[in-house]
Amino acid sequence: MTAVELATDNGQMVSENLTGSPLALRGVTVSYGSEPVVFSVDMTIEAGTMTAIIGPNGAGKSTLLKAALGIIKPLAGRVTTWGGSLDSQRARIAYVPQRASIDWDFPTQVRDVVMMGLFRELGLLRRVRAKHHAKVMECLTRVGMQDFADRQIGQLSGGQQQRVFLARALAQEADLYLLDEPFAGVDAATEAAIITVLKELRNEGKTVVAVHHDLSTVEDYFDRVFLINRRRMGEGSVEAAFTQDALHATYGGRLGDGLIARAG
Numbered sequence: 001m002t003a004v005e006l007a008t009d010n011g012q013m014v015s016e017n018l019t020g021s022p023l024a025l026r027g028v029t030v031s032y033g034s035e036p037v038v039f040s041v042d043m044t045i046e047a048g049t050m051t052a053i054i055g056p057n058g059a060g061k062s063t064l065l066k067a068a069l070g071i072i073k074p075l076a077g078r079v080t081t082w083g084g085s086l087d088s089q090r091a092r093i094a095y096v097p098q099r100a101s102i103d104w105d106f107p108t109q110v111r112d113v114v115m116m117g118l119f120r121e122l123g124l125l126r127r128v129r130a131k132h133h134a135k136v137m138e139c140l141t142r143v144g145m146q147d148f149a150d151r152q153i154g155q156l157s158g159g160q161q162q163r164v165f166l167a168r169a170l171a172q173e174a175d176l177y178l179l180d181e182p183f184a185g186v187d188a189a190t191e192a193a194i195i196t197v198l199k200e201l202r203n204e205g206k207t208v209v210a211v212h213h214d215l216s217t218v219e220d221y222f223d224r225v226f227l228i229n230r231r232r233m234g235e236g237s238v239e240a241a242f243t244q245d246a247l248h249a250t251y252g253g254r255l256g257d258g259l260i261a262r263a264g
């Protein structure tokens, strides 16, 4: 599919070519119960960029990512990946969930978690060959976790756990990486290691989208921002969209002006 049929507010159908966008949302509304938590969101992720999804607690950032991944079915609206359906492109998308959402007591070794990133390549028979073990070690090395391959995941620090899940995403060799708060609760060394890998991916032409909380690092880390507070509050390059006005509109009085003052 190369064009997407969309209904405008007045009910007219328009056609839009979204093949150049690794991820696009149009009119996405998500509800967990009777009340929608994300309202009619349009989002267009540009290929080869790093986008920060920012907004206050409870703004719907994680919900938006889950809807983008098909983990939650939107009440209304459309999600396209490279202009096509999500199901046909799933292998090209890697997801690093919020650390808090994972059961770390599950008895599994670090190398097995990373091997999960290869499950499509392993096929139905799951025959693990030397090249697969080598790939796992290569990905662990890339995030500085090569010495922990045999460790139980429950015996890792928060930052180490986050690196292992990034290694799993790397093993998948995806084109689009969606990360939910990759820097939450990690030390400075881990944060630096993660951002280095993400920038390398971007420089290889991959697309990175991360839910991000620390407004003080947005300009250093990201090319683009998407602002949300239940609704889309802004989207664009960091220079154009990460402005004091947009932050005030998105966060209201909940943010210190000191942080907002950092934005242009």
Ligand SMILES: Nc1ncnc2c1ncn2[C@@H]1O[C@H](COP(=O)(O)OP(=O)(O)OP(=O)(O)O)[C@@H](O)[C@H]1O
Pocket: 032, 033, 037, 055, 056, 057, 058, 059, 060, 061, 062, 063, 064
């Ligand atoms: N499984 C769920 N069932 C019901 N309500 C939920 C569920 N998950 C999230 N919500 C609600 O939906 C709203 C959006 O939550 P979401 O986790 O997407 O926000 P967020 O912007 O990622 O927040 P945070 O920055 O605190 O992580 C919140 O009001 C939250 O309480």
